[in-house]
Amino acid sequence: KAGVTQTPRYLIKTRGQQVTLSCSPISGHRSVSWYQQTPGQGLQFLFEYFSETQRNKGNFPGRFSGRQFSNSRSEMNVSTLELGDSALYLCASSLVRLAGLETQYFGPGTRLLVL
Amino acid sequence: GIQVEQSPPDLILQEGANSTLRCNFSDSVNNLQWFHQNPWGQLINLFYIPSGTKQNGRLSATTVATERYSLLYISSSQTTDSGVYFCAGSGYSSASKIIFGSGTRLSIRP
Numbered sequence: 001k002a003g004v005t006q007t008p009r010y011l012i013k014t015r016g017q018q019v020t021l022s023c024s025p026i027s028g029h030r031s032v033s034w035y036q037q038t039p040g041q042g043l044q045f046l047f048e049y050f051s052e053t054q055r056n057k058g059n060f061p062g063r064f065s066g067r068q069f070s071n072s073r074s075e076m077n078v079s080t081l082e083l084g085d086s087a088l089y090l091c092a093s094s095l096v097r098l099a100g101l102e103t104q105y106f107g108p109g110t111r112l113l114v115l
Numbered sequence: 116g117i118q119v120e121q122s123p124p125d126l127i128l129q130e131g132a133n134s135t136l137r138c139n140f141s142d143s144v145n146n147l148q149w150f151h152q153n154p155w156g157q158l159i160n161l162f163y164i165p166s167g168t169k170q171n172g173r174l175s176a177t178t179v180a181t182e183r184y185s186l187l188y189i190s191s192s193q194t195t196d197s198g199v200y201f202c203a204g205s206g207y208s209s210a211s212k213i214i215f216g217s218g219t220r221l222s223i224r225p
Contacts, residue, residue, distance in 0.1 A: 033213060043201065043215035056212040088156055100146045100210030106158035
């Protein structure tokens with residue numbers, strides 16, 4: 001089975017621009033979660049999607065948004081980029097059980113640099 | 116939301132040594148997992164362990180859910196074990212909102 005894939009792997013943007021990142025989950029996984037990792041804040045939960053619905057959201061401003069398609073692929077968008085948005089963005093997919101999620105499998109991440 | 120504390124923050128060991136990493140949770144936790152992040156940033160799931168004990172080769176983990184902590188044991192450390200180890204979990208009211216600890220940075224010297 002193919003793992004979680006993320007595109008692009010590296011990205012350089014300037015302040016004020018917007019960016020869209022893509023994540024393709026493991027086949028059969030319907031839950032996709034996004035995380036931001038920075039040296040100062042560590043790994044922070046952005047949001048989780050299941051069956052095209054956002055079920056949970058972390059404490060990020062409205063500039064961060066996402067969506068999930070019917071094939072479970074997910075995209076996240078960051079508008080009006082700020083320098084502090086420079087980070088490693090990680091996507092994880094998992095099966096879903098009644099009381100939560102099963103094991104999460106992470107993609108390689110997208111490294112975003114905002115200049 | 117739940118808080119996740121990991122200790123120690125840093126650990127430097129000689130190859131062949133054993134180590135114990137600890138994770139404490141502020142409340143009852145769901146979906147407890149341990150991950151290893153390699154130097155290239157890839158996060159690898161080591162254990163999904165909401166309770167009990169599991170072993171995988173030189174690694175094992177124990178979660179005592181009633182006391183809100185989990186332990187990761189690494190025996191006979193190898194240089195390839197170096198990296199950052201994270202534990203993560205969610206509260207029962209937001210079961211898919213996974214919160215990560217700040218990690219333990221492990222360095223194994225040859």
